[in-house]
Amino acid sequence: MDEFASETKVEWREWGPDAFDAAAETGRPVLLALTVPWSAECREMDRRTFGEPRIAANINDGFVPVRVDADRNPRVRERYTMGGFPSTVFLTPDGEVITGATFLGPDGFRGILDSVRESWDAQGAAAGSVPRQLQDEAPPAGDLRPRIEEHMVEQLLGAFDDEFGGWGSDVKFPLPRTVEFALVRARDQATRTLEAIRTHLLDTYDGGFFRYATERNWGNPRREKLLDENAALVRAFAHGYRYTGTEAYRDAAQRTVDYLTTTQWTGEAFAASQAGDDEYYRLEAADREDRTPPHVDETVFADRNGLAVDALLWVTAYTDDERARQYAQRARDAVCDTLVDGGEVAHYDGPASDTGLLLDQARLLQGLTTSWQVLGEPGPARAVADWTIEHRQQDSGAFRDGPDSGAGLCGRSLHPLDATVELADALVDLAALTGEERYHRTALDAVESFAGAAERMGVEVAGYAAVAARLQHPQRLTVGTEAGTDLHRAALRMADHETTVVPDPDGDGTARLLDGDAVVAEGATPAELEGALTGAE
Template sequence: MTNESLVDWYEWGPEAFASARDRDAPLAVFLTAPWCTWCDRMEREGFGSPMIAANVSEAFVPVRVDADREPAVRERYQMGGFPSLVFLTPDGRLVTGATYLDPEGLRSVVERVREVWTERGAETGRVPRALQDPDPPRGALDDRVEAHMAGQLEDSFDEQFAGWGTDAKFPLPRTVEFALKRDRQRALRTLDAVAGNLADPDGGFYRYATTRDWSDPHYERLLDENAALLRAFANAYLHTGDEQYRDVAENAVGYLTTTLWTDSDEETTDGGVTAETEPTGAFAGSQSGEDDYFERPVDDRGDADAPHVDATAFADRNALAVDALLWYHAYTDDDTARRYAATALDTVLDTLESDGVVAHHDGGPTFLIGDQARPCGALTTAAQVLGDERYVDAARRVADRTVETLFVDGSLLDSPPADDALGLLDRPLRPIDTTVEFADALVDLAVLTGEERYRETARESLEAFAGARDRMGVDVAGYATAAARVVDRPLTIEVTSDAGSDLHRAALRVADHEKVVVPGATVDGDPEDGDAPFARITANGTHATATTPAELQRRVPELN
């Protein structure tokens, strides 16, 4: 056994599938990720075995896929975790698959699949159920969605250890945010558990805990998951004013802007940007989670090499980081968060976006729903917080191309239909999570632009899943948030003064993280002093105006 794979892997592409057809051999597709220590272990110990490597190369067409770089492949073929090893027919149908296998388990599976293929050939392949009939259960969008999810918050909550569920504990930041407005104590108890068990003392958050009591964490740290938790803690601070939530968020900001920051030549940095200089670059995708490093006391880590950081700048993950950092800045005036967020957003627009089409990474696939939805959301947030009209223009551009290409028969596809797609990539998926993110961005964009068509598209895309509302669990609570923002319309605060004014900053700090703030707005019905800036508040179909931050904070509760 060697320390590295002995398999000569193909990349996911036409050459691998052509080889499988020519040889009439199945493909062995190894889905891995740069942050996944178990992936590395299986590759070294399993595929580093000369006997196993020879059997794989002889009987299969071996394909190695970086799941972070190929999300469409990941969504169709992963076996519920990483690593995933899947065996496919030459046309891409699934034969069988598994997650991590030790060398003996891998040897046994390889031999068994080889025997089955010899006996039955391509007839062993099947199309997974999720791809057989992908049409979602359409229904009416109404307040029953929110009511059902509010009930689920209580029914599924772990009263002993906090969080939702009784097995492995995932932070579920979107669920926390839904609960912050509707079941705050359960939301805060969950954030307290996350802070105590998944927040690294050096900043940032581990992925999840393998046990009900939040112990035995998986230490890998992904940009998107860290960004989502940063925003959840920032929103908890917004609602409570409790400094402990700000402190956790601040530590996450420090992690994102140092360990996960990359300069323009894709080298990670140690945060060498001063207050007098502007950062350049974007956020790295992830950091791997070696147990030997993270189980050390912080003071002892200096003697060890820090775990590997994947410096790839992914559009969707950077967008989530931009969104979270800008809201943290909005609540705290933290300038580091603002500068890094603005730089990363400009990097995405300058290097990955063209005419509304966003690439997943430099040279990567385009028109994936996550890379359209999340940057659109980051742009609407930037328009609210920073007030630059170019962000509204860019959000409109991305939204329009997304609707034009991915909005088909009233629902959103994860990627464009293509006759030449490889394997099962020609079969569409209609993902609920990214549909929610795009719908949220469209609701914001409707308010920012005054164009009702964006809200109607948001409604229709969410209605595609409304028929399943009674079967939804807390893991998709973000759907209920988006539905509520469409059905009831969010609290809207239009401020006639520019971004950064006292009145605008006060509007951003109104304790409702589902609101929309419009800086530099042109508003009819000015107060008596027509020269003074004011804010128009719209909630529940009624309006009020305020001319000072104190009056604004007082008037909002009167309308809700």
């Protein structure tokens, strides 16, 4: 149970089969409360709604109340969220959805309680339904074609906001993977978006990036700071610096590294999130000194730390930032020591933690392949990849998000696109680093399992088009030295960020850019390599 449950008057149960058995035995619906520790709305609903004695009594008497920390339980989150937090979802004893909503004040909550009771009394279990994304066994498959990348470039052009930067005409999300895709295909869009993010979402005093802006002009930001979102932006700004040399991008990345290694550092790895507090963040810098900063959730999640390791090591690669390197290594080692068992990754260190979730496997693998490229230290990369392929890939080539068992609808198949993209991206790197074609083939099968839907994809999943392009035209820059030499460091800074850099301590001292199996550029010194790569472009 999360630490805020005691602030309410509801007699919460833990998620699991016991709660659904109790619902079946008593003939009552399940009331599922999905909360996160970083949401001010969750705390407000705890106080105003779940803390109201009469509402709590109605819940306790007429429902089986279950409370879930959505960050700690991704499978429950992905199957039941109503699009934001808090999410209140009413379920049948079989886990099917009757109805749900996000934030509800006391009056709105009383209304939905009455509505659910009426539906339940009239229809019983027939009032529930299975969400659409859980009804199909596999995503729409197809073949990879150049058209996938072309379509995404068209989407960028159509959705870009020429006045304010970013994509879309309403709420503005930073979309770091979309920025990375645009850096090599629509650079003006990428740099204008990086400028908007840096100007409006970067906390210039405490550090770190806010989540998103609620207005088209990037105004009125949501103030939460999540590790995964900050790590992804550190990487995007680092890549932006690599392409443009803009010092402001380097500064934004390094200032965020400072935030992650102080405020969000637990002593061993990176903390999950820092809560949003609009009143606190509107204060002038001097006034913040006398206030308690917003709550930090110190849970160490494998997926978010994998992203942080990846991001900090790209900062290291482009800037020689020693602090970023040291903290990336420490976090990588802590996660691998405590959360990895024979290639199976635990979501966090706790008895209730899920293990083998696709997003944990994928993001940690990405951190490990980047560690291999930048430091020459692979860690358990092969073991993590092999376990994931053996236990999560289905006959169709698609990957499940977790095991095929669990309470409610957790046993139903869910094939997450974002996690598949991140896994495939890491597998492309692993294929180049190991020389094992099977990893490339697995990545290809996974990406093709969604190719039938490629023409319907928008800019928010530009990462899919990026990995599709990498699979069709794999490039690797082999460096015939150990990691850390002048030639290797130069290769990291000169390579396109979609090219895998492969240090080879047994090599002949020459760096070679390969497009497939064809050598298109080579050099034995940084200057020779720069000249060769410039001529190859």
